[in-house]
Amino acid sequence: MTPALPLAALGLVDAAFSGFRAYAGRDARIRKHRANTRAALRGLAVGAVLLLAPALTAALHLLTAAAPDHAYAALTAGGLGYLLPLTAYAAAVLLSLTAYFVLPFRAGTLATVIGLGPLTLLRPLAIAAACLAALLHHGGWASLLIGAVAGAAMLSVEPIVHHRWYRQAHAPVER
Template sequence: MNPAVPALALEVLGLADAAFSGFRAYAGRDARIRKHRAVARAALRGLAVGAVTLLAPALTAGGVLLAAEDRARAYSLLADGAIGYLVPLALYAAAVLLSLAAYFVLPFRAGTLAMVVGPGPLTLLRPVVLGIACLGAFAGSGAGSLLVGAVAGLAVLCVEPFVHRHWYAQVLTADRSLRAGA
C-alpha cells in the first residue's frame, strides 16, 4: 500500500471531525428554525481551525523524520503507525456515519432515537478513541508514531473549544448578563 494513503485518509477524517466540531460549538446557540447558513458557517469555521491545527502533526512527523538516522526506516515506521492510528478512527467514523444515515433514512422517531443513541455518546467517546488510536500507532511503530499520533489527537480535540471561545462564547456571556439583569 502506498504510505500516502493512510496519511491522506487521516487528514480527511481530521478535517471532517473539525467541521463537526465547529457545528458542535455552535449547536444550541440559536433558536431560529432556518439556520442553514449559520450551521454552514460554524462548520466552515471548524474546518478552517482544523486545517491549521492539523499542521502540527505534519510538522511533528517532519521533525521525527529529520531527527532519524535512517530516514527510510523512520518513514516506513511512521506509515505503519498511521495505519495503526487509522483503524480505530475508521471504525469510529463508520459508527458515526451509520447513525447519521439512520437519522436521514429512518422515520422521524427511529431517526431521532438513532441520533440520541449514536452521535451523542460517540462524541463523549472521542478522547477514548483517540487514545486507542495512539496505542495502535505505538504498537505498530514505536515512540515516533506515538508522538505524531498524540499531537494529532490533541489538535483535533482543541478545535471545538477554540471555535466555541473565539466565536460563540460571547453569546453565552450576553445570555448570562440578560438573565442577571432580569
Template sequence: MTPALLLALLGLVDASFSGFRAYAGRDARIRKRRATARAALRGLSVGSVLLLAPVLTAVTVLLTASDRATTFDTLVAGALGYLLPLTLYTAVVLVSLLAYFFLPFRASTLAVVIGLGPLTLLRPLALAAACAGALLNGGGPPSLLVGVIAGAAVLCVEPVVHRRWYARVS
C-alpha cells in the first residue's frame, strides 16, 4: 500500500473520531451506540470531502513542478515521514475507541476519560510532529505544504460536524 493511501486511511479514521467527538457528551442517555455510530459516519463523510484539499494540493504541486519525478520522490519521502507519528497516534485512538465501544459501561467511560479526552488535546501536536517528520525525512517544502493542508483539513472536521448537526441542544 502506498504512503498516500495509508495517510488517507489515517485521515478518514481521524475524521470518524472527530465526528464521534463532536457528538460525545451531548446526550445523557446511557445506551447511545447507534447515535455515536451515526456521529462517526458524519465525521467520515465530512472528512472525505475535506481531505480532497491535500489531494488537490499534491496534484497541483506535481503538475506545476519542473521535474515531476524528483518532486514525486520528495512527496513520497515526506509522506513516509508524516506517516510514523500519525500511525502511532491513530493506533492509540483506535484502542481507546474499541475500548469505548466494546467494554462494559464503567470501563468504556474510563476509556473516554483517560484515553480519548487527552488525545483530543494532543491532535495538533501529533500533526506538528507529522509535519516535522515530513521535513526530517527529506520531504522539503512541497511535503510540508501538503502536510499542513492535510492537518488543517482534519482539524476542521470536528467543528464542521458540530456546527452542522450538534450546535443546537435538543
C-alpha cells in the first residue's frame, strides 16, 4: 500500500482548513457561508499547488536513485511512518469538530475552544513528529527530506492565503 494518496488527502483537507482559518474572524456578517467556502477553496488551491513540491522531490529522488526499488520501499515505509502521527492529529481534530456540530451550542463552542484552538497551535509539532516518525520508520533521510518539504508546504498555506486575499492595508501611523 502506498501512503501517497492518504497523505495527499490529508494535505488537501488541511489546506482547505488553512484557507478557512486565514479568513476566519474577518467578517462580522452572520451568514457568511459563501465567503467561508471561497476561503476554503482558496486554501485548497494554494495547498494543491504547494503539494507539488514534495511530489516532485519524491519523483526526483526515485529517478536519481541507484536502486529505485529499494528507494521506493524506503519512501513507502517513511510515508507510513509520516502518516501515523498525522492520522492521530486528524482524529483529534475530527473529534473536536464532531463535538462542535453534535453538542448544544455552548458545549460545542467550549469543545472548539478547548480542542481546535490548541490543536491549531500544535500543528507544527504534529508535522515535526511526522517527520521524525518517517525517519524512524526506516524511511531514511530521503523520507525525512520529503516530509519536511511537505510540512513546510502545508504550514505555508495559511500565511499565503492570508497575505494574498485577506491582508488589510494599514494606514500610516502619524507621530
